[in-house]
Amino acid sequence: MAGGPGSYVLGEEEKKELLDVIEGGALFRYGVPGIDGFKHKVASFEEEMKKTIGIKHVVATSSGTGSLLCCLAALGIGAGDEVIVPGYTFIASISSVILSNAIPVLAEVDDSLTIDPKKIEELITPQTRAIMPVHMLGNPCDIKAIMEIAKRHRLFVIEDCCQAFGASYQGHRLGTFGDISAFSLHVFKTITAGDGGAVATNDDMLYERAFGFHDQGHKPSRMGVEVGNRSIVGMNLRMNELTGAVSLAQIRKLDMILDKLREKKTKLKNMLGVLPHASYRKINDVKGECGTLLTLLFDSSEYAEKFSEAIGSKPLAYSGWHVYNNMEQVLNKVTGAKANCPYECPRFPVKREYKKHMLPQTDEIVGRAVNISIGVVDKGVGAAYGININSSDEEIKQVADKIKEAAASL
Ligand SMILES: Cc1ncc(COP(=O)(O)O)c(C=O)c1O
Numbered sequence: 001m002a003g004g005p006g007s008y009v010l011g012e013e014e015k016k017e018l019l020d021v022i023e024g025g026a027l028f029r030y031g032v033p034g035i036d037g038f039k040h041k042v043a044s045f046e047e048e049m050k051k052t053i054g055i056k057h058v059v060a061t062s063s064g065t066g067s068l069l070c071c072l073a074a075l076g077i078g079a080g081d082e083v084i085v086p087g088y089t090f091i092a093s094i095s096s097v098i099l100s101n102a103i104p105v106l107a108e109v110d111d112s113l114t115i116d117p118k119k120i121e122e123l124i125t126p127q128t129r130a131i132m133p134v135h136m137l138g139n140p141c142d143i144k145a146i147m148e149i150a151k152r153h154r155l156f157v158i159e160d161c162c163q164a165f166g167a168s169y170q171g172h173r174l175g176t177f178g179d180i181s182a183f184s185l186h187v188f189k190t191i192t193a194g195d196g197g198a199v200a201t202n203d204d205m206l207y208e209r210a211f212g213f214h215d216q217g218h219k220p221s222r223m224g225v226e227v228g229n230r231s232i233v234g235m236n237l238r239m240n241e242l243t244g245a246v247s248l249a250q251i252r253k254l255d256m257i258l259d260k261l262r263e264k265k266t267k268l269k270n271m272l273g274v275l276p277h278a279s280y281r282k283i284n285d286v287k288g289e290c291g292t293l294l295t296l297l298f299d300s301s302e303y304a305e306k307f308s309e310a311i312g313s314k315p316l317a318y319s320g321w322h323v324y325n326n327m328e329q330v331l332n333k334v335t336g337a338k339a340n341c342p343y344e345c346p347r348f349p350v351k352r353e354y355k356k357h358m359l360p361q362t363d364e365i366v367g368r369a370v371n372i373s374i375g376v377v378d379k380g381v382g383a384a385y386g387i388n389i390n391s392s393d394e395e396i397k398q399v400a401d402k403i404k405e406a407a408a409s410l
Contacts, residue, residue, distance in 0.1 A: 005257045005292065005375035005389040006185075006192035006250050013252065017041060017245035027241045028223065042244030043221070049183075049198055050252050052166070053173045057207035059199040060244060061214050064162035064184025066237035067197040068096035071158045071180045072130075073234075074201070074209035077102050081129040082352075083158075086115040087324035087359040088316075088366060089134040093160050094330060103127070103352050106324055110359040111297060112282040113137060113316075113369065116361065117145035121153075130156040135164035135174050136322075137371065137381065138190070138261075138290030139283055143169050143177045150178075158182065162197070165190040166254045168288035180210065185243070188378045190257060190290055193243045193249035214238060250340045260389050261291035261375045264396065268294060268374065268387060271400035274406040277303045281369065286406075294372040295385055302368035303410050308370050310406035311385045316366040319382030323366050330354045372403065 001008075024037025031038030046058040061067045072307070077083060079101045085093050087106040095105040105123050109115035113136050120131060131150055133141040150157045157178030161167075165183050167174050175181035180203070185196030199210045211220040214237040216371035229368065239247070269280070281295040295316075298304040304315040322324055334353050357363055373386030387399050 002188075002377045002379070002387075004012050004186075004188040004192055004378070005190055005261060006253070007114060007187055008375070008389045009257060011247040011252055015255060017249045018242060021241045023243045029238055029241060029244065034139075039241065041241045041248050042239045045239075045248040045251060046198075048248060049200070052251055052254060053175055053200055055176050055200045056202045057172075057200065057204070058245065059207070059211050059214055059220075060239040061197040061199060061237045062184055062239055062243070063195050063237070064160075064186060064189075064197040065092040065096060066091075066214065067182035067184070067199045068132075068158070068160065068161075069099065070094060070199045070210040070213045070237065071182050072096060072100040072102065073213040073232075074199075075130060075156050075158070076209075077129050077156075078292040079129060082127040083130045083132055084115075084120060084123050084128060085132040086134050086136070087362045088113055088156055088322060089136060089160065090162065090322055091135050091329065092162070093132055094324070094327065097132070098330075100215050102129070104330075105352060106354065106359060108359050109136075109365060110361070111281065111365055112139055112142070112284050113295060113365065114139055114141040114284065115146070117149060119361070120146070120149050122153070124153050128153070128155060130158055132160055133157045133178070134162075136165060137295060138164050138376075139165055139281070140167055140169040140285045140288055141166065142172055142284050143174070149179055156180075161200075162186075162189065163292070164290050166258050167285075167290045168287070169285045176202070179203060180206050185247055185250070188376055188380070190261075190292060190375070191247070191254055193246035193250065196239055196247055197245045215279055232311050235333035257375070257389065258290060262289075264387060264389065264391060265291040265294055265374045267393065267396050268372070268400055272403060275404065276408050278307075278407060291374055292376040293381070294374055294386070296368065296370045296372065297365070304368045304370050306410055307406050310409060311370075311402060313370060313384045314382055316369040316371060316382045317363070319371070319380065321380040322382075323362075324354065324359065325356050325363065327354075330362045331356060336359045372399075
């Protein structure tokens with residue numbers, strides 16, 4: 001079975017919440033006129049997430065991608081604006097910027113596989129409006145360093161927490177550092193409702209704008225259609241009550257899931273000890289990371305390739321989804337104000353081109369990196385092999401033995 005940790009612990013709790021909604025008969029997040037059984041699951045999920053993350057506002061959405069779009073719209077980022085985003089991330093971090101008519105500027109990652117703070121300042125131009133650090137593979141970015149750079153240059157920070165729901169940095173949950181942040185409840189994420197997402201912020205104005213963007217411009221928690229009260233043009237990125245029910249049951253399991261992941265990862269790491277020709281990627285907060293994956297960094301790409309072959313996997317460079325070199329939708333294209341258009345827009349100058357191998361440091365690192373699953377079992381992130389959140393000690397030992405054997409054969 002593939003999937004994220006949340007999908008391995010689906011059970012009675014999710015069933016109970018779902019049944020509650022079905023029995024009540026109101027599937028829309030605001031209830032349905034004439035139906036008394038409205039159960040407020042989306043609103044309850046938002047409340048629970050606020051408490052769990054430690055943040056003032058949450059808007060539940062239909063996906064992480066939709067959440068990123070809300071963040072960008074809330075900040076008013078649009079035509080001609082540049083957003084600095086790492087070249088190792090899921091396409092949505094980049095495409096959400098393009099679809100906001102803004103310009104993604106790709107940045108290098110370091111050996112934490114998150115954006116390298118040392119490489120950010122050289123990318124800042126008069127057009128730069130925001131940095132989008134992505135907490136990749138459950139590992140917090142060096143978020144304090146990023147916040148300092150943003151403050152110095154008066155830039156917004158949008159935290160992409162889609163792969164790190166619940167992780168923390170120096171005792172504070174991710175998503176509470178930047179101006180606004182995006183979360184995903186996709187099936188490969190820490191907790192899941194199949195699809196779904198959330199936006200979080202401490203800023204009242206950003207909350208109102210993000211909410212409006214996700215719900216046709218309406219003010220937060222409307223009841224019915226509030227004509228005359230809509231300030232911005234938005235779209236429909238709402239979460240429904242069925243998704244809300246599962247999300248609610250899952251967020252109540254978040255800390256249990258994180259404890260289990262960290263425990264299993266520690267066990268596997270202890271069994272592996274020091275491997276020949278390999279080390280582990282840098283973790284920016286060992287206690288706070290999600291523990292969804294164990295990433296090995298080999299001394300060379302040749303070692304990484306040979307090792308991967310032995311365990312039936314591939315180095316991150318070839319894992320498909322998450323490396324800019326594999327994003328054919330973006331490569332050899334230009335972004336300006338009409339980024340998604342087949343012709344050039346004369347009103348805006350051509351701004352950026354995206355070329356294979358334009359980020360040599362990132363290429364070098366992802367070429368040597370191999371993911372072992374701990375809780376995210378996903379070929380798409382190169383984690384086709386490893387353990388899952390329910391693996392027994394015996395199963396963990398078997399995986400450790402195979403990894404040791406493969407490393408020893410290099
Ligand atoms: C880093 C990152 N950002 C954004 C997204 C988009 O989330 P979703 O799939 O829920 O739209 C994902 C998930 O795939 C992701 O991994």
